[in-house]
Amino acid sequence: MIVEMLNQVNPYVHQFRSARDRFNTNPETTFHMRIISSREKDGRAYDTPTASEVAALIPGDFNLEMDKIDIVLEEKQTGWLKRISEIHPSYLALQYPLIFAYGEDGFRLGIEKRVTEATAKLKRKNISMRQWYAYRIHETEGESHTLLHSKRLFQQFLVDGYITIEANRLCYLRMNQKSLRSDSFDSIQRSENNGNTDMHEQGSRFILPATFVGGPRYMKNMYLDAMVICKYFGFPDLFITFTCNPKWPEITRYVQPRKLSPDDRPDILCRIFKCKLDRLMSDLTEKHLLGKTVASMYTVEFQKRDLCLSADEKQQFALLEIENILKSNGFSLEQWENMPMPDPDIVGNDNVLILNELSYDREKLKAEHDRDIGKLTEEQMNIYREIVDSVVNEKGGVFFVYGFGGTGKTFLWRLMSSAIRYRGKFCLNTASSGIASLLLQGGRTAHSRFGIPINPDEFSTCTLIPGSDQANLVKTASLIIWDEAPMMSRH
Known part of the structure; x- marks a missing residue:
């Protein structure tokens, strides 16, 4: 039929x-x-x-x-x-x-x-x-x-x-x-104090704005609003739980003549629950059913089971998670506790990343440079002279150096970075993989240095925020060496 x-x-x-x-x-x-x-x-x-x-x-x-x-x-x-x-x-x-x-x-x-x-x-x-x-x-x-x-x-x-x-x-x-784009108020204010009037490039791109309900920025805003209310008025005096009952007379009067169950019309359940919730909030805040109300907030959630933990259990669970993360990345707890702390004099300055680049021993770098410069082949020397000359004379340019494994590319990178650094300029050593970055002095992965997503696509954006310490370091760099660049995704 x-x-x-x-x-x-x-x-x-x-x-x-x-x-x-x-x-x-x-x-x-x-x-x-x-x-x-x-x-x-x-x-x-x-x-x-x-x-x-x-x-x-x-x-x-x-x-x-x-x-x-x-x-x-x-x-x-x-x-x-x-x-x-x-x-x-x-x-x-x-x-x-x-x-x-x-x-x-x-x-x-x-x-x-x-x-x-x-x-x-x-x-x-x-x-x-x-x-x-x-x-x-x-x-x-x-x-x-x-x-x-x-x-x-x-x-x-x-x-x-x-x-x-x-x-x-x-x-x-x-x-x-x-x-x-999005940015913090302090960063925008600092940019304005520096004389910047064009804010089109200020801040970083973001995936979901705060207006997207359920997104991380939306949830953070709701959390901050709740914390501000508690900070100003104090902690809540009443914690009221209001549960939807599918056997409310308003619901049964609607579904029974239509030979339906409450589960068949979840939209009706939501509408009735919202009407009763609004009436409850009106009785509490406007009619002062339980006394004068100076502030109120509520949240709607689905009930979850077997997730009630005490404070001690939550702390133990968090410590266990941290320990598992450290072990999965090759640490033991003793190594974590004995890791050297950063120099407090450097941390107290404005841009720690720039100060780290300035902390190299320039005399030692020059001595190593003068010792190894004679070890270059004729082809390597031509590459060295062309790149260093472009940096020193601020000519600019992009250079692609290709060679098989074992031809001395890493040795050339280390020599060029020493030549730039002992002159007081900045050289950023990056690589497409973590192992290759360890072979270069001060090396970082390209993902870390430039905020590149691990699995980029045509809609991905870097998390490098204009005006941040990391962005200012990249702007002040005179030379960027990117080892194993062809290994990166085309995006």
Whole structure:
């Protein structure tokens, strides 16, 4: 019965059957089925697809513009779905054919709001994805409530909608990383005191801003707000736990006539809980049910079990974690405790990294340089003279030195770094691997020196913050030696 019903009313069933017939006719030929995502008519009206295009897939046809991504079905003896956009108008009809049996459009970009006195004052003329999904999970007159009575399938729809909304928010942040930056107030103030008026390069790029709910910056802001409240008003006098009860009369009155259980409508549970929570906070803060309230804060969380630890148990657990981390990195606790402490005179200065570079014994470096300069081959001497001359005379340049293992590249790096350092200039020795960096005096991995992610991709950014000690060290460097540079990822 269900298959017959879909054959009669669902336009996408006809398209897939037409494509299946073509595949059966020519099984050795690869076809591509594309469902065009553009809509010329109003998306709120039923807009039946009138044609099914079967064409070759053009290389480079995809782009990052969300409103131009199409569903592409690639048939290679399997008929598997190759790619689909979550904001394609046909996505929900294909994902949930029993709920959207008539092939109704899902969310798409450009759905305009109805013109009313309220919407005329708003800047946004189109509805957002969150508003569209919020509308779909409410009962409306004149529409079938198949979705709201789908029980576990409705739960999947809610999760799918949440993931779709969050994915597009993350996509926006990922595509706008160049214009989103963050920095501490002290760093901005120090930069302004130094006479910098252009703040476009101030601070570092970030992955998630504080406005992204659930992100690390959001959680840190909430934590700091709570600490400030406790610091100003003192510790809380009351700690109240408010739990949602699925047998509340408001919930049972709604689900019983519809022959549903409370688990089938988690949206109703959340709405009733939020209404009662707001009423509780109003009674406590406005009506002063338990006395005058000067400050309040609350958090909503899911209950977790078997996670109640005492203070001593938490401390022992933390110490055990630290010990495991040290052992996994080759330490024992005795080595950790006996590690030399940094010079307090150096730590007290402004930039410790720069002071470390200035702490080399220049006379000793010059003596070692003069002793080893005669050991260079003619080819090595030409490389040495060209690079050192560019540094000393501030000509600038990028040099790529290639040679097989054992040809003396590391010896050349050490000699050039000594030549730069005994002149009072800065030379940063880096390498693509930790082992290679140990062979160079003051060597660091490129990941550590420049804040490069361990597994970079085309959207990765360095964590080198402009104005920081590490960034100022790189700016003052006269020469950067990067050993084993071709081993790094192309990103």
